Amino acid sequence: MTTYNDQLSRYVADLFVKEDAALRAAREDSVKHGLPAISIQPEEGRFLQFVVRASGVKKAVEIGTLGGYSGIWIARGLAPGGKLITLEQSEKHAAVAREHFLRAGVGDRVEVRVGDAHQTLPKVAAEGPFDFCFMDADKSGYDAYLTWALTNVRPGGLIAAHNAFRGGDVLNKRGRDADTDAVRAANERFAREPRLLSTIFPAGDGTVIGVVAG
Numbered sequence: 001m002t003t004y005n006d007q008l009s010r011y012v013a014d015l016f017v018k019e020d021a022a023l024r025a026a027r028e029d030s031v032k033h034g035l036p037a038i039s040i041q042p043e044e045g046r047f048l049q050f051v052v053r054a055s056g057v058k059k060a061v062e063i064g065t066l067g068g069y070s071g072i073w074i075a076r077g078l079a080p081g082g083k084l085i086t087l088e089q090s091e092k093h094a095a096v097a098r099e100h101f102l103r104a105g106v107g108d109r110v111e112v113r114v115g116d117a118h119q120t121l122p123k124v125a126a127e128g129p130f131d132f133c134f135m136d137a138d139k140s141g142y143d144a145y146l147t148w149a150l151t152n153v154r155p156g157g158l159i160a161a162h163n164a165f166r167g168g169d170v171l172n173k174r175g176r177d178a179d180t181d182a183v184r185a186a187n188e189r190f191a192r193e194p195r196l197l198s199t200i201f202p203a204g205d206g207t208v209i210g211v212v213a214g
């Protein structure tokens, strides 16, 4: 059996994950602007772009924009005429992200909406149904976000959530903290939910992903 490790991850990244200057800026300049260094990893971004492209996503929602790094990957996977609505509670993060979306050439395809996603999602629902929903915000919200996504992502669409591994802490049944417990519960819901066919993409910190039953 092959154990996936840092060297193999680098091998994959070197072959398939081409970050241009705009993507690098979204990752690195966000930190220079004082945003936390908690973007997804390049390999995870490429995975999002791949699944978005492979399933012909036109209407996508992201919960948790930060500096726009994952949003650029998603936007670059969209089908022609597609659109990403990305939700962010921090005005400052949203402003930084808007700059990065413009620099990456996806400003016309991405709309950042500021506010607590728990409040903005019910309004966004009117613009659905969506083809793809990616959650990467407050972990305590994952259960509510998954409930929203199951109602507002079309049959055949995809629902994904980042940090499925929580650095490996999901293996500890006693849980390191409430956020890890929330992620473990979300993973278990993805696994059990009869309307989803799910798995975890195991690179980076793990992305749990399910396709909605048709």
Ligand SMILES: C[S@@+](CC[C@H](N)C(=O)[O-])C[C@H]1O[C@@H](n2cnc3c(N)ncnc32)[C@H](O)[C@@H]1O
Residues within 6 Å of the ligand: 038, 039, 040, 063, 064, 065, 066, 067, 068, 069, 070, 071, 087, 088, 089, 090, 093, 115, 116, 117, 118, 136, 137, 138, 141
């Ligand atoms: C892990 S970061 C997102 C990283 C981003 N997806 C990326 O990879 O580039 C989480 C973001 O979610 C935002 N956030 C946290 N709770 C939120 C909420 N309830 N509503 C909207 N945004 C929220 C935070 O301000 C932060 O910018």
